Amino acid sequence: MNLQVHYGGIAAVKDISFAVEQNEIVCLIGANGAGKTSTLKALARMIPSNGEIRYGEQRIDAIPSYKLIGRGLALVPEGRGIFARLTVAENLAMGAYHRTDKAGIALDFERVYGLLPRLKERADQVAGTLSGGEQQMLAIGRALMGRPRLLLLDEPSMGLAPLMVEKVFEVIRAIAMEGMTILLVEQNARLALEVCSRGYVMESGTITLADSSTALLADSRVRTAYLGE
Amino acid sequence: MDILLQQIINGLTTGSVYAVVALGYTMVYGVIQLINFAHGEVVMIGAMVAFSVITALAGSNLPPLVIVLAGVMAAVPACMLMGFLLERVAYRPLRHAPRLAPLITAIGMSIILQHLALLVWGRNPLAFPQIIDNRVFGIGGAAISSVQIAIILMSLAMMAGLSWFVYRTRFGIAIRATAENVHVAGLMGVNADRVIAATFIIGAGLGAVAGVMYGSYYGIAHYTMGFNLGLKAFSAAVLGGIGNIAGAMLGGILLGLVEALGTGYVGELTDLCTWPMAHGWLGERCADGGHFVLFGSNYQDVFAFLTLILVLVFRPSGLLGERVSERA
Numbered sequence: 001m002n003l004q005v006h007y008g009g010i011a012a013v014k015d016i017s018f019a020v021e022q023n024e025i026v027c028l029i030g031a032n033g034a035g036k037t038s039t040l041k042a043l044a045r046m047i048p049s050n051g052e053i054r055y056g057e058q059r060i061d062a063i064p065s066y067k068l069i070g071r072g073l074a075l076v077p078e079g080r081g082i083f084a085r086l087t088v089a090e091n092l093a094m095g096a097y098h099r100t101d102k103a104g105i106a107l108d109f110e111r112v113y114g115l116l117p118r119l120k121e122r123a124d125q126v127a128g129t130l131s132g133g134e135q136q137m138l139a140i141g142r143a144l145m146g147r148p149r150l151l152l153l154d155e156p157s158m159g160l161a162p163l164m165v166e167k168v169f170e171v172i173r174a175i176a177m178e179g180m181t182i183l184l185v186e187q188n189a190r191l192a193l194e195v196c197s198r199g200y201v202m203e204s205g206t207i208t209l210a211d212s213s214t215a216l217l218a219d220s221r222v223r224t225a226y227l228g229e
Numbered sequence: 230m231d232i233l234l235q236q237i238i239n240g241l242t243t244g245s246v247y248a249v250v251a252l253g254y255t256m257v258y259g260v261i262q263l264i265n266f267a268h269g270e271v272v273m274i275g276a277m278v279a280f281s282v283i284t285a286l287a288g289s290n291l292p293p294l295v296i297v298l299a300g301v302m303a304a305v306p307a308c309m310l311m312g313f314l315l316e317r318v319a320y321r322p323l324r325h326a327p328r329l330a331p332l333i334t335a336i337g338m339s340i341i342l343q344h345l346a347l348l349v350w351g352r353n354p355l356a357f358p359q360i361i362d363n364r365v366f367g368i369g370g371a372a373i374s375s376v377q378i379a380i381i382l383m384s385l386a387m388m389a390g391l392s393w394f395v396y397r398t399r400f401g402i403a404i405r406a407t408a409e410n411v412h413v414a415g416l417m418g419v420n421a422d423r424v425i426a427a428t429f430i431i432g433a434g435l436g437a438v439a440g441v442m443y444g445s446y447y448g449i450a451h452y453t454m455g456f457n458l459g460l461k462a463f464s465a466a467v468l469g470g471i472g473n474i475a476g477a478m479l480g481g482i483l484l485g486l487v488e489a490l491g492t493g494y495v496g497e498l499t500d501l502c503t504w505p506m507a508h509g510w511l512g513e514r515c516a517d518g519g520h521f522v523l524f525g526s527n528y529q530d531v532f533a534f535l536t537l538i539l540v541l542v543f544r545p546s547g548l549l550g551e552r553v554s555e556r557a
Binding site for chain 2: 044046064065066067068069070074075077081082083084085086090093094095142
C-alpha cells in the first residue's frame with residue numbers, strides 16, 4: 001500500500017510526500033500548527049487539497065469522504081468526535097454503518113468489547129457521560145467496528161491524564177500487534193516514537209525529517225525540539 | 230357541559246396535529262440547522278391534494294373510509310416529492326452559503342408555494358366534503374367526535390412509528406449521528422446528502438397526513454392555511470426544544486392544550502363583572518348577570534405565540550433542548 005500526498009495550494013501543508021506500507025505503524029510528529037491534522041483531514045477527504053493521494057493501487061483524492069470507510073480507511077478524529085447523545089452501543093453500531101454482514105458485526109462487537117471492557121459496562125449509557133479517556137477508547141473502538149485496513153489516529157493523547165494516555169497507547173499497541181496498519185499523528189513525540197517503527201517530523205507545513213523511530217529518538221534535533229532534552 | 234374536559238379533548242386534537250407538523254421542522258433543523266419555513270405550505274398542499282381526490286371520489290360508490298384513505302395516499306407521496314424537490318432546488322445549492330441565505334429562501338419558497346396553490350385551487354376556502362358520518366360520543370360531561378378520536382390515534386401512531394424509526398433502525402441512528410456531527414458521520418460512511426433529503430421527505434410525508442387531519446377537523450382547506458398552522462407548529466418545536474424529536478411531540482401537545490384552555494377560559498377570566506373591584510364603575514352593565522368581556526375566544530391565536538415569546542425569553546433552548554439555538 002502506498003499513500004502519497006502532495007499539496008499545492010494550501011499554506012497549511014506545503015507539498016509533502018510520504019508513504020505508509022502495509023502492517024506498518026508510522027507516526028507523524030510535530031508541534032502544534034505544523035499541519036499534522038490538516039494532513040490527516042485531507043487524507044480522509046474532509047478538507048479539499050491539491051495533489052495525489054494513493055491508497056493501494058487507486059487514487060482516492062477525488063472520492064467523497066463517506067466512501068472511504070468502504071475501502072478500508074478509518075480516521076479517529078482529533079478531539080474524538082464521538083456522538084455524545086447516542087449510546088455507546090449506538091456509537092459502535094455507527095462505526096459499522098457501511099457494513100451489511102450482521103454476523104460479522106456481532107462478532108466485532110464482541111472483539112471491541114473484549115479489547116475495551118469499559119465500553120461493554122457502559123454500552124447503554126449516553127456517550128456524552130463518559131470520561132475523556134473512555135471517549136477516546138470509544139472513538140478507537142468505533143473505528144475498529146468498520147474493519148479498516150488502515151487506521152488514521154489523530155492526537156489520541158490529547159486532553160487526557162497521563163495514566164489514561166498510557167492506557168490508550170496500550171490499546172494502540174494491541175491493535176498494532178494484530179497487524180493493523182496505522183498512521184499516528186501525535187504531539188507527544190516520545191510516546192509516538194515508542195510505538196512506531198518509522199516517523200516523519202513536520203514543521204510549518206513541510207516534512208523536515210524522515211527516519212526510523214530509533215534514529216529519530218537519537219537525533220539531536222528531535223531531542224531538543226520535541227523530547228525536551 | 231364540562232369546559233375543562235372539553236377543552237382538554239379539543240386541545241389534544243389540535244395539539245397532536247401541531248406535534249406531527251412540528252416534527253417536520255425539528256428534524257430538518259436537527260440535521261442542517263435550517264428552519265424550513267415552507268413546511269407549513271407543504272402541509273397545506275397535502276390538505277389541498279387530499280381535498281381534490283376526496284371531492285372527485287365523493288360521488289362514487291366507494292365506501293367513505295376508502296375515499297378518505299385514497300385522499301391520504303395521494304397527499305403523502307405528493308408532499309414527499311415536494312419536500313424532496315424543495316431541498317434539492319432551494320436549499321442544497323445554499324448548503325455552504327451564509328446562514329441568512331437559506332432562511333430567506335425558505336420564506337421565498339413559502340410564498341411561491343402559497344401562490345401556486347392559489348393558482349391551482351383558487352382564492353376561496355374549500356369545504357372539505359363530510360363524507361364520513363361524524364359521530365359524537367359523550368364522556369364525563371364532554372363530547373368527543375369520531376374525527377377527533379381518529380386524529381389523536383393516527384397522530385400517536387405516526388409519532389410512535391417515527392420514534393421507532395429514529396431510535397431503533399440503522400438509518401435512524403445515522404440521522405441522529407448526522408445531526409450531531411455531519412463530518413464524523415461521513416467518516417462512518419453516512420452520505421449526508423441522503424440523510425438530509427430523507428429528513429425533508431419524512432417530514433413532508435408526516436405533514437401531508439397532518440394537513441388532511443387539520444382540513445377534515447375544521448372542514449375547510451384554504452391556500453393560506455399553512456401559514457398559521459406552520460407558525461404554531463414551529464412554536465411547538467421551539468417550545469419542546471428545536472432539533473429534539475421528543476420535544477416536538479411534547480411541545481405540540483402542550484401548545485394545543487395551552488391554546489384550547491386559554492381560549493376556553495379567557496372570556497370568563499377577563500369578564501370584568503366577575504372582578505369585584507370593577508363593580509363600582511361598571512355597576513349598571515353588570516346588573517342582572519351582565520358581562521363585560523375584555524378578550525373573547527377570537528383571541529385564540531394569541532396563546533400559541535404568547536407561549537413562543539415566553540419560551541424565547543425564559544428558556545430559549547426549549548423544554549427538552551440542550552443547545553441554545555444559534556440561529557432563528
